[in-house]
Amino acid sequence: MRREPRAFRAAALLFGFAFLYAPIALLVIYSFNASRLVTVWGGFSVRWYGALLNDERIVESAWISLRVALVSAALATALGTCAAIALARFGRFRGRGLFAAMTMAPLVMPEVVAGLSLLLLFVALDVPRGFWTIVLAHASMTMCFVAVVVRERLEGVDRSIEEAAGDLGASPGQTLWRVTLPIALPSIVAGYVLAFTLSLDDVVIASFASGPGSTTLPMRIYSAVRLGVSPEINAVSTAMIVLVAICLGIYGLARAAPAGGRV
Amino acid sequence: MDPSAPLVSVQNVVRSFGGVKALDGLSLDVFRGEFFALLGPSGCGKTTLMRAIAGFEAPDGGRVLLDGVDLGDTPPHKRPVNMVFQSYALFPHMSVERNIAFGLEREGLPRAEVAARVDEMLTLVQLGDERRRRPDQLSGGQKQRVALARALAKRPRLLLLDEPLAALDRKLREETQFELKRVQRRLGATFMLVTHDQDEAMTMADRIAVMRAGRVEQLGAGADVYNRPANRWVAGFVGEINLFEAAATADCAAGASCAFQLDVGLTTTPLHCGEAVAKGQRVAVAARPEHIALSRAAPDQPGPVGAVSDLAFRGDATLARIELPSGFVVRALLPNASVGGARFARGDRVALSLAAGAATVLTS
Numbered sequence: 302m303r304r305e306p307r308a309f310r311a312a313a314l315l316f317g318f319a320f321l322y323a324p325i326a327l328l329v330i331y332s333f334n335a336s337r338l339v340t341v342w343g344g345f346s347v348r349w350y351g352a353l354l355n356d357e358r359i360v361e362s363a364w365i366s367l368r369v370a371l372v373s374a375a376l377a378t379a380l381g382t383c384a385a386i387a388l389a390r391f392g393r394f395r396g397r398g399l400f401a402a403m404t405m406a407p408l409v410m411p412e413v414v415a416g417l418s419l420l421l422l423f424v425a426l427d428v429p430r431g432f433w434t435i436v437l438a439h440a441s442m443t444m445c446f447v448a449v450v451v452r453e454r455l456e457g458v459d460r461s462i463e464e465a466a467g468d469l470g471a472s473p474g475q476t477l478w479r480v481t482l483p484i485a486l487p488s489i490v491a492g493y494v495l496a497f498t499l500s501l502d503d504v505v506i507a508s509f510a511s512g513p514g515s516t517t518l519p520m521r522i523y524s525a526v527r528l529g530v531s532p533e534i535n536a537v538s539t540a541m542i543v544l545v546a547i548c549l550g551i552y553g554l555a556r557a558a559p560a561g562g563r564v
Numbered sequence: 565m566d567p568s569a570p571l572v573s574v575q576n577v578v579r580s581f582g583g584v585k586a587l588d589g590l591s592l593d594v595f596r597g598e599f600f601a602l603l604g605p606s607g608c609g610k611t612t613l614m615r616a617i618a619g620f621e622a623p624d625g626g627r628v629l630l631d632g633v634d635l636g637d638t639p640p641h642k643r644p645v646n647m648v649f650q651s652y653a654l655f656p657h658m659s660v661e662r663n664i665a666f667g668l669e670r671e672g673l674p675r676a677e678v679a680a681r682v683d684e685m686l687t688l689v690q691l692g693d694e695r696r697r698r699p700d701q702l703s704g705g706q707k708q709r710v711a712l713a714r715a716l717a718k719r720p721r722l723l724l725l726d727e728p729l730a731a732l733d734r735k736l737r738e739e740t741q742f743e744l745k746r747v748q749r750r751l752g753a754t755f756m757l758v759t760h761d762q763d764e765a766m767t768m769a770d771r772i773a774v775m776r777a778g779r780v781e782q783l784g785a786g787a788d789v790y791n792r793p794a795n796r797w798v799a800g801f802v803g804e805i806n807l808f809e810a811a812a813t814a815d816c817a818a819g820a821s822c823a824f825q826l827d828v829g830l831t832t833t834p835l836h837c838g839e840a841v842a843k844g845q846r847v848a849v850a851a852r853p854e855h856i857a858l859s860r861a862a863p864d865q866p867g868p869v870g871a872v873s874d875l876a877f878r879g880d881a882t883l884a885r886i887e888l889p890s891g892f893v894v895r896a897l898l899p900n901a902s903v904g905g906a907r908f909a910r911g912d913r914v915a916l917s918l919a920a921g922a923a924t925v926l927t928s
């Protein structure tokens with residue numbers, strides 16, 4: 302009698318995880334399939350990974366995605382950190398509530414709406430769409446995530462540490478640069494990695510903001526899949542999963558790092 | 565400059581938070597080379613006063629002078645005052661020596677000078693072996709010493725210490741108290757210490773300001789505050805005391821002495837009156853437990869007689885609680901050194917008497 306609920310719980314857990322991860326596991330396994338047919342196992346092989354490197358269009362898209370992610374995450378980190386400092390340190394300035402709400406709104410904004418409005422803006426301003434428009438779009442989408450992570454860290458820091466810096470003769474600017482930012486550094490790194498990851502696997506906003514010659518990797522995969530799944534796509538997806546997993550690992554470590562810890 | 569002029573002069577400082585007056589027109593002077601203590605119950609405004617002197621709170625009224633100069637709107641980083649925070653507030657991302665060097669580097673001192681002063685401070689607080697550790701690798705007492713060294717390295721004209729010893733265990737606290745005194749004497753610096761521990765204030769300070777609800781109730785040397793409390797509240801707050809309701813037996817001028825009739829049924833020897841009192845005026849007579857003597861009561865003993873209701877052994881002395889028929893409880897401290905002296909047990913009937921001239925007359 303007592304074992305039944307436990308067995309039931311184990312089964313539920315197993316089912317839950319299977320539901321979440323079985324498709325991904327399948328994708329990873331089939332990326333090592335020797336056969337060209339996606340549904341037939343033809344033995345283990347890494348030939349599709351080799352084929353990837355020879356596919357110019359995929360390599361080009363991967364390179365674009367990587368650059369977009371690196372640059373947009375840097376921009377988002379700078380802006381998000383500023384917003385976090387304003388929210389966590391400037392006290393109750395006028396319009397603070399509105400500022401907080403508007404900083405955080407993109408967290409829940411439907412991506413299609415965000416993408417479409419950016420597209421309209423770019424068209425209205427007659428900005429040629431390409432690499433930089435994707436960077437801007439991604440930075441605006443991800444900076445709120447950085448702001449949330451950094452703000453949480455700052456609010457956990459004893460205010461008297463910064464007061465002590467002032468007491469010891471540091472101007473407010475020196476206090477920010479030598480005390481506040483170093484203490485917040487782990488969360489800033491975590492925010493960067495999060496923004497990088499979000500940018501790397503975004504399809505929707507990138508589709509609105511991209512132009513000819515700036516097709517990101519997720520967009521490339523998405524359009525390729527519409528013509529049918531190929532083992533090559535499995536391989537490139539697996540590579541992305543590995544990269545994202547590494548990023549999330551760094552993110553987790555950085556967020557858990559103590560204030561004095563090296564990142 | 566006049567060397568007898570106060571180093572810090574706090575004049576009528578007011579600071580309110582919402583409806584609460586944390587500082588309510590507070591004034592006090594601290595002199596050069598003095599070890600000054602602020603003593604008061606929790607929430608009486610001690611931290612707020614420190615923060616006002618350091619520049620973290622802008623007073624709503626009044627002013628703070630340092631060496632006769634109004635600090636006005638001078639921001640904290642430009643005040644020649646340093647503070648040791650209650651939470652230590654060490655920089656978690658810096659080693660012990662980087663923490664200590666921080667303030668010196670902000671002054672733009674040459675590297676060699678910074679290094680020399682850091683070494684000097686590390687020797688002073690005996691942390692030479694821990695110099696490369698980070699704060700999270702230090703014990704509470706070591707952190708406290710780093711915080712002290714970091715503030716002292718700047719050679720401040722005034723060092724503010726906000727309950728720096730509260731987090732330490734008893735033994736370490738005693739050692740650190742001793743250490744602080746030693747450092748203060750060696751450097752000839754002016755220290756202002758916040759505490760709500762009266763023993764700490766008595767042990768360490770040259771002068772004590774007893775605070776209550778944003779005001780100074782009494783300011784003076786520890787012995788003065790202890791032996792001649794200014795009013796009932798201070799008498800009750802500092803140390804253990806018996807407050808007897810009493811009436812004057814004669815008119816008495818300020819500074820003269822006269823006897824008082826205690827409501828418990830005892831007439832005192834003549835007591836010094838700080839203020840003039842009229843015959844019959846109601847006052848309180850405060851007597852420390854060590855100034856109450858007990859003797860075995862004869863069956864027809866005149867004067868106050870009560871029963872010993874409790875005895876608490878304190879090592880060198882025993883604190884006895886004597887309950888009078890009226891329900892009033894008197895505390896008496898009986899030295900244990902006199903072996904073979906009168907011993908009392910619970911339930912014993914005892915007569916009370918007051919050591920001559922030892923009690924204080926309180927008109928407020």
Ligand SMILES: Nc1ncnc2c1ncn2[C@@H]1O[C@H](COP(=O)(O)OP(=O)(O)OP(=O)(O)O)[C@@H](O)[C@H]1O
Pocket residue numbers: 581582584585586604605606607608609610611612613760
């Ligand atoms: N930033 C603040 N906002 C609102 N009220 C405050 C603030 N700082 C202090 N107070 C109030 O002012 C009063 C005095 O506070 P303060 O911190 O100076 O007390 P304290 O004497 O240092 O007490 P403790 O011994 O507990 O540290 C308290 O009633 C407190 O609630």
Ligand SMILES: [Mg+2]
Pocket residue numbers: 610611612
């Ligand atoms: Mg306090």
